[in-house]
Amino acid sequence: MNGIDLVIFDCDGVLVDSEMIASRELAAYLTDLGRPTTGAECRAAFTGLSIQSVGEKVRGAWGVDLPADFAAALRERDRAAFERDLKAVPGVEAALDALSARGLPFCVASSGAPEKIRHSLALTGLLDRFDGHLFSAAQVARGKPAPDLFLHAATAMGAEPGRCLVLEDSPAGVQGAVAATMRAHGFTGASHCTDATAPALVAAGAVAIHPTMADFLSLLL
Ligand SMILES: [Mg+2]
Incomplete structure (x- = not known):
């Protein structure tokens, strides 16, 4: 992959x-709290955002009065559900193997809290691959779509922003990568993606779309 010194993976919906x-x-939680909604509506409104940003948007744009422990309670629900149901995205291990074989460094940059990123990667057998190379929106002032997290990851990994490739499944993530002057590629291989996902990622600034990890991997070969 010419001109690339670092691959930055989003976690949720990519790894x-x-x-x-x-x-x-x-x-389910918002419905319990008296604001009936669906998973599809929540995906459309909140994919790629931190729990803190979700809370702010629900309180603001949706006008819902949330309990003070909203973020902690939602994290606990996610934690229990992930332990039951979470899987790696198909083909991730082969893609990481290919990067390692070529000596191309990679890391993860996620809107999730550090402990959530570690938990998700541990549950799916990927944690060892990212040891010491995990970056969370909790480490910077502004989460995605701001560039802060991607710039922080590049600095910590010793890479120039213009030589970083970011793989993202959400418009907010693509916008953050573009704002960081990085090469943003869209990924549409996770189970939540629809026919509308790729056009939204392109509109946000993605320069390529990969429907599978094997397609992304073909870039490296
Ligand atoms: Mg994501």
């Missing part, structure tokens, strides 16, 4: 197939 589970849990 782990978590968005269907998380949107289902969020919809």
Whole structure:
């Protein structure tokens, strides 16, 4: 892969197939709190956002009065559901093997809290691959779609932003990568993606779309 010194993976919806589970849990919780909604509505509104940003948007745009422990309670629901249902995205291990074989560094940059990223990667057998190379929106002032997290990851990994490739499944993530002057590629291989996902990622600035990890891997060969 010419001109690339670092691959930055989003976690949810790229490394782990978590968005269907998380949107289902969020919809169930908001419904319990008196705002009936569906997983599909939650995916459309909140994919790629941190729990803190989700809470702000539900309180603001949706006008829902949330309990003070909303974020903690939602994290606990997600944690239990992930332990039951979470799987790696198909083909991730082969893609990481190919990067390692070519000596191309990679890391993860996620809107999730550090302990959530570690938990998701541990449940799916991927944690060892990212040891010491995990970056969370909790480490920077502004989460995606701001560029802060991607720039922080590039600095920590010793890579120039212009030589980083970011693989993202959400418009917010693609926008953050573009704002960081990185090469943003869209990934549409997770189970929550629909026919509308790729056009939304292109509109956000993705320069390529990969429907599978094997397609992404073909870039490297
Ligand atoms: Mg994502």
